[in-house]
Amino acid sequence: MEGTTLGWMQDEVDHFGFNTDKTFKQRYLIADKHWKKDGGSILFYTGNEGDITWFCNNTGFMWDMAEELKAMLVFAEHRYYGESLPFGANSFKDSTHLNFLTSEQALADFAKLIKHLKRTVPGAKNQPVIALGGSYGGMLAAWFRMKYPHMVVGALASSAPIWQFEDLVPCGVFMEIVTADFRKSGPNCSESIRRSWDAIRRLTSTGPGLHWLSEALRLCSPLTNSQDVEHLKDWITETWVNLAMVDYPYESNFLQPLPAWPIKVVCQYLKNPNVSDPQLLENIFQALNVYYNYSGQVKCLNMSETATRSLGSLGWSYQACTEMVMPFCTNGIDDMFEPHSWNLKEFSDDCFKQWGVRPRPSWITTMYGGKNISSHTNIIFSNGDLDPWSGGGVTENVTDTLVAITIPEGAHHLDLRANNAFDPTSVLLARSLEVRYMKQWIKNFYASLRKKH
């Protein structure tokens, strides 16, 4: 974004052990155009699993409220993502190098960065800091307020599924929301998708069928065996999930360039579930094409990518295999997917194969409290009802100061995006409420500062 300056902070690779004193360079961005040293504030984006410039460019809300809050904007990059690589090109080499990729280390990085800024930026010392983040970054914002309340006066945790762990919510809720989005976006839409899996199975049971389907879906690499078919189904599944996340009311480019209300566009191709298998898959192709080829420039569909490269899928895969163990399941009845139960043993074995580590599924709730968070204060949990992640989010007030804001027409952290003429009223209301809370935190901060002096 315009007027951003780049910063680097030297930080410990391991905050929680002293055997190594190796450091790395953490990247951050600062925009201080509207910042006022007198009565201002610092809005601190707790970076998540991706390049920080990308989050910076997709968090327009912070830019939109900067003037009103006289705020300095800070975007802190999460270690092991973007250019904040503790071991450079070797960072993902093996479990030894990945050992310092945890939420706790990331929160400690943020704490050190805030201390660093308060020490080095004249005028920042006695200003209130507010943590903001979306998705995993929203979890980090909430957890940062919980664990380092001396660093931030409050947090806006947008679309943060802090309860998508262990059995805090049913494992099926995520895919049920995805399904509901498609069900609501066009007649027979979710039913067409539900029937597509069997159609794929039937079509791919023969060699010519495999060939035909590869052509029909314009796949860059043709399907050659049953493993490819499993991969195809996973890829299509992830596509529907991603569409549910970015079902924004206007043309946008978050995970992919997309039209307004993309699921509605997709569903125009999926009106009739009662067609032949080849016809159904032709329709599925048209639907996928909306997501992968809105520009019309794409020559073939590439199953190895589902979203922007700005997301660090490698790092996230490791995190999901260690701390961030989120149980998901489907039953094919309450959702439009093939039934898959949550199998921790299988998941753990896969993790061990890929990364040489085993997940600790109950660690996050031990560390961050699970549903028992009522002693914390000043956290806004916002969720869009269209967003599948809202199923693991906080959607009802926990206390007077741990508040939930729901946005019926909102997908994944719509409230963090820039103001738009096509924004539904619900997100405008959400943002204005969020600003009101933040102003109150800032006001309280200055009031208690005055009391001290």
Added chain:
Amino acid sequence: MEGTTLGWMQDEVDHFGFNTDKTFKQRYLIADKHWKKDGGSILFYTGNEGDITWFCNNTGFMWDMAEELKAMLVFAEHRYYGESLPFGANSFKDSTHLNFLTSEQALADFAKLIKHLKRTVPGAKNQPVIALGGSYGGMLAAWFRMKYPHMVVGALASSAPIWQFEDLVPCGVFMEIVTADFRKSGPNCSESIRRSWDAIRRLTSTGPGLHWLSEALRLCSPLTNSQDVEHLKDWITETWVNLAMVDYPYESNFLQPLPAWPIKVVCQYLKNPNVSDPQLLENIFQALNVYYNYSGQVKCLNMSETATRSLGSLGWSYQACTEMVMPFCTNGIDDMFEPHSWNLKEFSDDCFKQWGVRPRPSWITTMYGGKNISSHTNIIFSNGDLDPWSGGGVTENVTDTLVAITIPEGAHHLDLRANNAFDPTSVLLARSLEVRYMKQWIKNFYASLRKKH
């Protein structure tokens, strides 16, 4: 103590990294004689740098209030102390093996243990847990409530110097309190000690003087060089410090077997500072003898020991060299010691020589908030005015629920000790106030539990 049962929990060596899934056995003690499943509570001692049976035997307050609070008592041993050794006999071998000795790992152990007990002890699940600890264990109790408020409804942090870091309090305050204890305990007492350092210097400037002093102090190993003399002065200094810590109003055996008000007894030998150097050092011997030979059975004084072996001095030395960096200094004017400024560079070099690690002096305040702790709740900070550690403690209320209790006649965590006929009124008042807060926390816990159901 009677009626204690021993438990072991298998715990992760590294909670904050996934490269190793090595576990170790953590020891804990449970006493449930007075525990009631209906309306009871769990008092959880957050073990500090020593054998947990020793803390169990020196925390009589928990035993004294067990019946009134219908409480199960749990004493959790701190990793790397007592028998909770992550790498057995190799635990202190080098900085690789010591890498997991941090307060953060210890707090995570406590969290896991509470989860374990709630899962495995029938009736424990829906009971309020209160953290209690003294000294470093008191810091851990306070920090545990700060970082894991979902685990404990409150904490009693007795004699916990959570502010003895960086420049939060003046580095001289600790030794000033030690000095004040001696000044108040007998005429010319602190002045005699102040003059003893020069006397030692003069006496040990010759070979015969070294020999004479070794005899006069009944040292087990005679002094042979100037390094020994430095060691002697450090050892004597630590003796005065320890006496200040355990200046209890009755005969006791915490760091050593001692008479009631031991500093008063010591000061009987130190009434006259205007004597010859040999006479002054004879008097110092008598004073030291009170601390090291109250039993009268000791044949010679051993400079390599200053306190009970139940304390893990090796582990603590490593912790002081990493996280627990406490600046101390003396000026010889406001205190009775030789002037020593706080020299971080020198300290760091010594640490590197001894352990191959360097201290991170500002980490603890980054992690635990320094003086900015007002957003936390339900912590009692109790301090005795005689205790040198009170200088780095919280001795004034921070908020309505972060309260300070001071005990004018109290030494180091006197309130945690068993009820005694010679207890001064101030500690009786402190304990009754502490019980009142704890009962309130328990009551609030059950009230909010009822509201949920």
